[in-house]
Amino acid sequence: MSATPGITPLLQITYPVVQGAMLGVSTPEMAAAVSNAGGLGSLPVGGLSPDEVKKLIQATKEKTARTFAVNLFVHEVPEQRAAVAFNKMQDFLESTCRQEGFPFERRTPESLKLYSYLDQVEVLLAEKIPVLSFTFGCMNDEVIRALKKNGTVLIGTATCLEEAQYLESKGIDAITLQGVEAGGHRGSFLSKATLPQIGLMSLLSACRNVIQVPLLAAGGIADGESVKGALIMGASGVQIGTLFIPADESIAIPAYKEAVLNARDVDTVLTKSISGRWARGINNKLIRLITDSGIEIPDYTLQNSLTGPIRKHAQQINDKEFVAMWAGQSAGKSKKGSTTAIFHQLIAAAGLG
Numbered sequence: 001m002s003a004t005p006g007i008t009p010l011l012q013i014t015y016p017v018v019q020g021a022m023l024g025v026s027t028p029e030m031a032a033a034v035s036n037a038g039g040l041g042s043l044p045v046g047g048l049s050p051d052e053v054k055k056l057i058q059a060t061k062e063k064t065a066r067t068f069a070v071n072l073f074v075h076e077v078p079e080q081r082a083a084v085a086f087n088k089m090q091d092f093l094e095s096t097c098r099q100e101g102f103p104f105e106r107r108t109p110e111s112l113k114l115y116s117y118l119d120q121v122e123v124l125l126a127e128k129i130p131v132l133s134f135t136f137g138c139m140n141d142e143v144i145r146a147l148k149k150n151g152t153v154l155i156g157t158a159t160c161l162e163e164a165q166y167l168e169s170k171g172i173d174a175i176t177l178q179g180v181e182a183g184g185h186r187g188s189f190l191s192k193a194t195l196p197q198i199g200l201m202s203l204l205s206a207c208r209n210v211i212q213v214p215l216l217a218a219g220g221i222a223d224g225e226s227v228k229g230a231l232i233m234g235a236s237g238v239q240i241g242t243l244f245i246p247a248d249e250s251i252a253i254p255a256y257k258e259a260v261l262n263a264r265d266v267d268t269v270l271t272k273s274i275s276g277r278w279a280r281g282i283n284n285k286l287i288r289l290i291t292d293s294g295i296e297i298p299d300y301t302l303q304n305s306l307t308g309p310i311r312k313h314a315q316q317i318n319d320k321e322f323v324a325m326w327a328g329q330s331a332g333k334s335k336k337g338s339t340t341a342i343f344h345q346l347i348a349a350a351g352l353g
């Protein structure tokens with residue numbers, strides 16, 4: 001069993017396996033462990049300040065001399081900060097916090113500092129990033145040109161054929177096909193009206209033989225068979241997130257790790273309630289309360305900022321009911337252990353090593 005050519009030489013890795021970036025879960029230690037083991041580790045920096053981005057990149061470089069990816073969110077920062085929707089949601093969250101005994105501090109939409117990928121580009125160029133992966137859209141032509149001139153390999157995220165064709169037309173070097181099974185935010189960006197909800201098998205069928213750049217399959221891949229299946233279906237490699245959530249190097253709180261380990265196939269939902277953008281995670285009280293309230297959900301990233309302090313407090317007290325437990329449909333396949341051990345087991349089970 002071997003992958004179709006393309007992704008391992010392009011990324012200068014041994015195995016066609018990418019640890020998907022997971023903001024709030026992945027660490028420099030996790031990314032470096034996967035890269036040192038022969039895969040591609042990914043460092044999430046979506047929405048972080050340029051200073052934080054620099055520190056995280058440097059921390060990862062200290063732990064590995066091998067190629068790793070830095071991962072960005074390429075979204076529009078909401079300009080029209082709809083104050084009415086913001087305040088209605090804030091009222092609701094404030095009363096929820098009162099009932100739950102959580103602290104709450106009111107804020108105005110203007111007080112939130114929201115970083116765009118454009119704020120981060122300078123640091124990425126200065127740090128000479130070997131691989132840059134991104135989701136939620138496509139960078140502008142000028143940034144694409146500058147990064148490519150700097151020697152950076154670009155990997156975009158698509159959730160339907162049209163998005164994959166768009167990324168290819170922009171000169172993106174490889175594309176992650178994110179099936180609806182995947183944990184975390186949907187990368188969808190072309191249609192505001194309808195969310196593509198295409199399963200990984202159908203997505204691979206639609207894109208292979210049409211898209212010429214290497215394709216990474218993502219969503220629900222968590223064991224040797226699913227890796228082999230994705231490669232047979234025409235993927236050049238796989239991208240895996242949820243499997244690494246319980247790893248020693250993950251910063252997920254213990255209650256979240258347990259929920260992932262014990263998850264049944266029916267336990268995740270697609271929801272906009274936590275961040276204002278569609279994402280898949282394990283259902284909990286925060287999702288249910290916001291969904292059932294029927295209150296308009298402000299756009300990403302405003303809703304993300306509004307629920308942020310609640311999630312932070314819940315993290316501090318290890319309360320799984322009020323954090324975001326982003327996870328994919330194969331969450332229950334995950335196991336405890338070091339990132340290196342989880343990675344090696346997968347490679348062996350897939351017959352790659």
Ligand SMILES: Cc1cc2nc3c(=O)[nH]c(=O)nc-3n(C[C@H](O)[C@H](O)[C@H](O)COP(=O)(O)O)c2cc1C
Nearest residue numbers: 020021022023135182183184219220241242326328
């Ligand atoms: C907790 C969590 C956080 C995620 N954060 C990001 C992120 O910051 N950037 C990104 O491109 N993808 C993100 N993803 C998607 C993963 O990189 C990966 O594509 C996905 O997890 C693959 O599906 P799986 O979870 O079924 O393995 C996240 C996924 C999870 C589960």
